[in-house]
Amino acid sequence: MVMDKISAMKKLFEPRSIAIIGASKNPSKVGYKILNNIIQVGYSGKIYPINPNADQILGRKVYSSLEDITGEVDMASIVLPAKFVFEALKACAKKNIKVVTIISSGFSEVGNLEEERKINSFAAEHGIRILGPNIFGHYSAKVSLNATFGPTNIPKGNVAIITQSGALGVAMIGKTAVQNIGLSSIISVGNKSDIDEADLVEYLVEQDDTKSILMYIEGIQKGERLVKVLKEATKKKPIVVIKSGRSKRGAIAAASHTGSLAGADEIFDAIMRQCGVLRAENIQQALDWCKYLSTAPIPAGENTVIITNGGGVGVLTTDACEKYNIRLFEDTQYLNDLFSDVTHGFGSTKNPIDLTGEATSAEYEHALDVALKDDKIYSVLALFCETAMIDAESLTSMIRTVYEKYKKNKKPIIFSIFGGEMTERVITDLSKENIPVFRDVYDAVSCLGVSYIQFRHAQVVDGEDRIPKVSINKISTIVDKALSDGREFLLADEGQELLHIAGLSGPKSGIARNIKQAVEIAEDIGYPVVMKVVSRDILHKSDVGGVLLDLDNKEEVLDAYQTIIHNCKAFKSNAVIDGIEVVEQVKLGTEVIIGGRRDKAFGPIIMFGLGGIYVEVMKDVSFRALPVNYRETRLMVEEIKSFPLLLGVRGEPRKDIEKIINTIYRIGYILQNCPRITDIEVNPLMVYEQGNGVKAVDIRVMLSENEGI
């Protein structure tokens, strides 16, 4: 009996009443601080402090147990030592409370998994949603509920923060207050035993007060659902993520070959991009982005114009634009016609538009008017170096006027001011009004950059989703057979069959059970051929001499047969040899690798890269979480650095890129829909000239009885 999620979430964010189980008289205790915060901040609902040993705390009536409360209780916050939490939860169930936050620590984070699981199962059985344990609480501006033991001063606003780190979260409350960043909510998710980022984001994107969401993430458990939620959520609101553990130390151990190709952070990074989530490097950047995005429009096109009063800062900004992938308007003639009236003698109408150090406030405003009214210009970066020509008051009022005048026309305008005292005053005043004014051009440009990521992401997301003609049932039959044989991998012929079902072409082949058959098959295929042992006891066939290439005639096939049997028996005398596969030796082409596997964090993911050293040495690969649509699959191929090799360099012809995309798409579709397949690797996929297709030279498929991983 799981409750409707949104309604449980509504009780978390807009409870009409809250019980604090473990409210305390002792000001040094968390049970006191939370109650105190709730009261001080002016929560609009009913407050029920629970403590069997107190009558009054902070002037409020204290209840000795939940049973004593006559009214309904929408949520409870438990601040008892770990060992008393389960009992308290049982009482919550009795009182029919559907959302409980467990502030207490002492659970899985210190190895006490059992207690956490017990609590969790009980809660699930009784339809109770749990936030925590091991959290500092949560704040919801809507009902002025500060059920945290952090600071009381939280300015209301439109940024929602979800944090996995307690200390950082509490400190972020202070930071946002200092920087005039208003919050709609801040939620500490702690051990995420039940409620996680996915649940919260799903609710927050529908909540009017929240205009942008910041997530601080350390680790991901239910990544597959998170990806699904994020893909939808970013269509509605900007989401910024900081993920710590970028470094190797934090990378998860990846079991299969595919996983070892790149650290887990590259996968996280790729998937967040795929979801349209904006990844910040550090907290300050994340806060800047969230503040900016909570008010800023998404641009309606490229063609950014820079307006400046200093050449140097203009060039620096041009550099920053390249870094953050902002495309500057480059129609010199058009710009000259537009701006020649507003620039001084030594100024420039080339982008950056340089008004020179002589520019007055009025001239600045005029130039901005021209830019912001123009139909071909979709965003403006306005730079200012402190000069004697403009004082703080006129600059502040000019910026305010321009910002207010144009803020409704969906054209981003960002200001960057560089200088001393005067600059500080202007920035301090304007940022209180949520006008985007920055101290450093790189900060300003990075904000516009994320707006453009949003803009461009919106062009890709709704790619058509062709369902390939692949019989998942037939593949399941192969998988059934292998698993019932006690194998966790497919044999070569089964792999070939899977390729066939998938509509993908592999080399011609047959299994020879004796030396005579080997020759027959080889003659049938045509020379040269490759021969490979088929044995459940030998997984790394090449390493033991179980694979021989370049067999050009009957004699060589005869020799090869005997050599392979000899080598395999030498490796493992009792190895069961099911036969020798004789395979067409495919002609050379450009080798690419397609690998899919179930990631511990994200579920099914797919990887693409050029074969050999491109993947292994240059780490030139792309990743996506499944499912991917066709358009996104194309991006996956196009974004690798070695893509020009597929387009054809140095006189080489263009390769059959469409067929690569088609293969990735189908392999992804199979992995997505066959939950008992844990890994599929096509390595190499031989790619020929455009029109000549591709050939899957080898396919390795790993299985597991347990669906997923």
Next chain:
Amino acid sequence: MVMDKISAMKKLFEPRSIAIIGASKNPSKVGYKILNNIIQVGYSGKIYPINPNADQILGRKVYSSLEDITGEVDMASIVLPAKFVFEALKACAKKNIKVVTIISSGFSEVGNLEEERKINSFAAEHGIRILGPNIFGHYSAKVSLNATFGPTNIPKGNVAIITQSGALGVAMIGKTAVQNIGLSSIISVGNKSDIDEADLVEYLVEQDDTKSILMYIEGIQKGERLVKVLKEATKKKPIVVIKSGRSKRGAIAAASHTGSLAGADEIFDAIMRQCGVLRAENIQQALDWCKYLSTAPIPAGENTVIITNGGGVGVLTTDACEKYNIRLFEDTQYLNDLFSDVTHGFGSTKNPIDLTGEATSAEYEHALDVALKDDKIYSVLALFCETAMIDAESLTSMIRTVYEKYKKNKKPIIFSIFGGEMTERVITDLSKENIPVFRDVYDAVSCLGVSYIQFRHAQVVDGEDRIPKVSINKISTIVDKALSDGREFLLADEGQELLHIAGLSGPKSGIARNIKQAVEIAEDIGYPVVMKVVSRDILHKSDVGGVLLDLDNKEEVLDAYQTIIHNCKAFKSNAVIDGIEVVEQVKLGTEVIIGGRRDKAFGPIIMFGLGGIYVEVMKDVSFRALPVNYRETRLMVEEIKSFPLLLGVRGEPRKDIEKIINTIYRIGYILQNCPRITDIEVNPLMVYEQGNGVKAVDIRVMLSENEGI
């Protein structure tokens, strides 16, 4: 009669007297502002305002001309309109003034090159050094001289700023004041008609007041000298550079193939690294670094330890350490022995050392004591998330105490504090005292990162400089001949001779003047051979069918001879064909490219990369300015991403890396010492297994009558 540089520079930074030619009564004029700044800031020397139409300005006696001054004048500052500057300079020469700053604009920056050149030649003839024109002036704390028209409030300190941008420079004065960054000097270099960064750095590294130098550079003219100066200067003081124009728009047009391999910014970047100059991305970062480096010691070893009261911020910092290449101390057992007494129950003695949110100020201090006293730990990052356990006062005093106690022991310690109001107070107070306290861990870690760049650079700089046995005279003879033939390139046989002189091995070859000779040479070399046309009229031989490969016997050589002649005549009927070169077809190996050329900005530079797509598609190349020592040449080979291919991957043997280094070193030596060679490209250099050497398959040498470029 060029004056001794240092002494001229001393007059710029410590003049005993200054004349302001063009001093004005009008407060809106630059000629007023500069005089006013000089007086207000309290310049300790004599001030001579010059203006034929005024008696007094700002209460000072005004001279109608330099001639009226009886005393000696150490320097003059000219603030007249461009057209009067030359006359004023002549007067300076008469008065025997040796340093003149030309504030005035209207010269090369607006296309008026002629006037600037005229001034420059006159100054050079008379031993006068010029700063400018087109500058806002300069400030020197030593004599309290603010000869700028920027702000008057410049706190004295130890950072020197050299800026090519006026507007940015003036704004930087304000910025440094706001951020408590004291300056020893700030110099606007403007058009750099004479004095440039090299001159200033050369002086500033010897000046006691200056502890770190910041350069804002837009373009480089005399790069070769700058490189030479910077290489020496960074051994004495940290130098930070911001170079704008990173983006493609700003990249200089590169004429030769080598130059087109990577944008000019990659070259700048590589050369600055080679010089030990620290490149900041933006102004804030540059200022942070300069402030930090002006007081911080260079660490004596790796093994950084992070001490934190929050796990999340600890992980973020670990990430930042990877980004900025800081190596964390990883001896878990050692760390556990060291820190087990100072961490709480739930804390961690693994690096980051986590004191948990419960840590008090005293416990923090204790942990820092332990770290800073330990012999194996060479630097410490101390992190703090705002908690209720520590208030601003105790935190401030703890940090101050620890910093003061250990600042003399040459072990960097950097603090990063994250939070709200309290954090702001702590940071504001401590940064006034030049204690390195940051708001964001990435900023803190980047500072430690540049310290480690310095530390590591010091290990490389003084590599031995073996002079290779290469006769520059013999090479000059070849160059002479080619140039006197009217050619700006070497013919194939000349290229081979150059390789021979350089002690490098190319394929065996000979020039056939007729078809019979071709066969003789081929038989002599042994098959297979390659045949190539030798013609001054055909530069791109392959493109016109002038090269044929894989010639396995006499018949094929005979055919090839005729085919090549036919193809070349078809391409250009009157092409002069000097012969056909018959060349050993070298056996395949790993192809690398070595390219040297004279860069417009930096003079002779050298490039290395793996052949083919690694250079062209993956842009995987390394650069250095010449000369490079042997150790630095090794780094050049090791730093490319595809280096593992030379080490041997996938069962391949290690390649002859020593021989590659030797070849780069020799090619560099030749380019460096033969000024009429503009480009040398060895492409490909075939590299074999370790011990089996390398072979220069093709060499292209371009020449110019004019030395340098």
